[in-house]
Amino acid sequence: MPDSWDDVYNKELNNFSDHGDVGEVWFGEESIFRIIRWLRYNYNGSKEDLIIDLGCGNGMMLVELAREGYQHLVGLDYSKQAIKLASSIISKQEMDSVVSFKECDLLSEKLESSAYSVALDKGTYDAISLSPIQVKEKCSLYIKKVHDIVKPNGLFIITTCNWTDKEIISQFSEYFGLHSVIPTPEFKFAGKVGKLVSCIVLQRIN
Numbered sequence: 001m002p003d004s005w006d007d008v009y010n011k012e013l014n015n016f017s018d019h020g021d022v023g024e025v026w027f028g029e030e031s032i033f034r035i036i037r038w039l040r041y042n043y044n045g046s047k048e049d050l051i052i053d054l055g056c057g058n059g060m061m062l063v064e065l066a067r068e069g070y071q072h073l074v075g076l077d078y079s080k081q082a083i084k085l086a087s088s089i090i091s092k093q094e095m096d097s098v099v100s101f102k103e104c105d106l107l108s109e110k111l112e113s114s115a116y117s118v119a120l121d122k123g124t125y126d127a128i129s130l131s132p133i134q135v136k137e138k139c140s141l142y143i144k145k146v147h148d149i150v151k152p153n154g155l156f157i158i159t160t161c162n163w164t165d166k167e168i169i170s171q172f173s174e175y176f177g178l179h180s181v182i183p184t185p186e187f188k189f190a191g192k193v194g195k196l197v198s199c200i201v202l203q204r205i206n
Contacts, residue, residue, distance in 0.1 A: 031122060031159050032064050034199060038182050039118075040068065043155075047071055049117035052149065054106060055124030059086030059099070066095045073098055074116075078105040107141050111149045119150050122159040129162055139171070147175035147204060155179060156202045165198050176202035 047069045053061050056075030065073055075086050083103045090099045104111070107128075128138050146156055156176055158168060169178050182199035 031197065032061050034182055035157055036064055036068055042180065045117050050115060051118040052076055052116045053120045055121065056086055057082050059089050061120060061122060062099045063089065063093055063095065066098050071098050075099065075101045076104050076106060106145050107138060113148050114151045116149050116154060117151055118155045118157065119146055120157050125158060126160050126162040143172055143175060150204045152204055154204050159197060159199045161197050163198065165200055168198065168200050172202055175204060175206065177205045179203040
């Protein structure tokens with residue numbers, strides 16, 4: 001985990017200003033389209049539903065959701081420079097009317113309860129779980145915070161490279177049940193099957 005995400009995103013913001021380069025997409029662009037495809041064919045909600053991307057980075061997940069027709073999108077990140085970069089990209093795409101951003105540390109600040117139909121996480125829980133201090137406490141707090149902002153029966157879609165499907169299902173089980181596992185590429189080694197990335201859809205149960 002970088003010492004300062006602001007430093008990382010400041011470089012990417014400069015690159016975007018100079019060359020139009022949006023910067024790195026965590027887990028690659030396929031990770032975005034994997035979620036888009038799942039929502040297209042499996043989500044029973046409305047394009048008017050409120051969706052939040054937790055740790056939105058450069059906001060490209062929200063760009064693709066807006067292109068898909070979703071009308072109420074929020075990006076959350078504690079890095080001021082990430083929010084600046086994402087806002088610049090969204091403005092250039094002329095999507096300001098459907099995408100907004102909040103500079104916020106979810107672990108220490110309060111968001112509106114039960115507001116979001118879908119919450120997305122693509123690497124944020126991974127980053128928290130790599131914290132050098134109080135990692136268990138931070139992970140537990142994050143899980144509780146996600147529960148608090150998602151509507152009853154709402155969805156939490158998480159992409160992770162640190163945890164297996166079973167581990168995520170177990171860690172979130174107090175507040176979420178398994179809805180779906182989105183297929184990701186598998187590999188075989190020594191007769192065993194594994195995945196570099198897991199993508200799991202959880203549903204708030206209480």
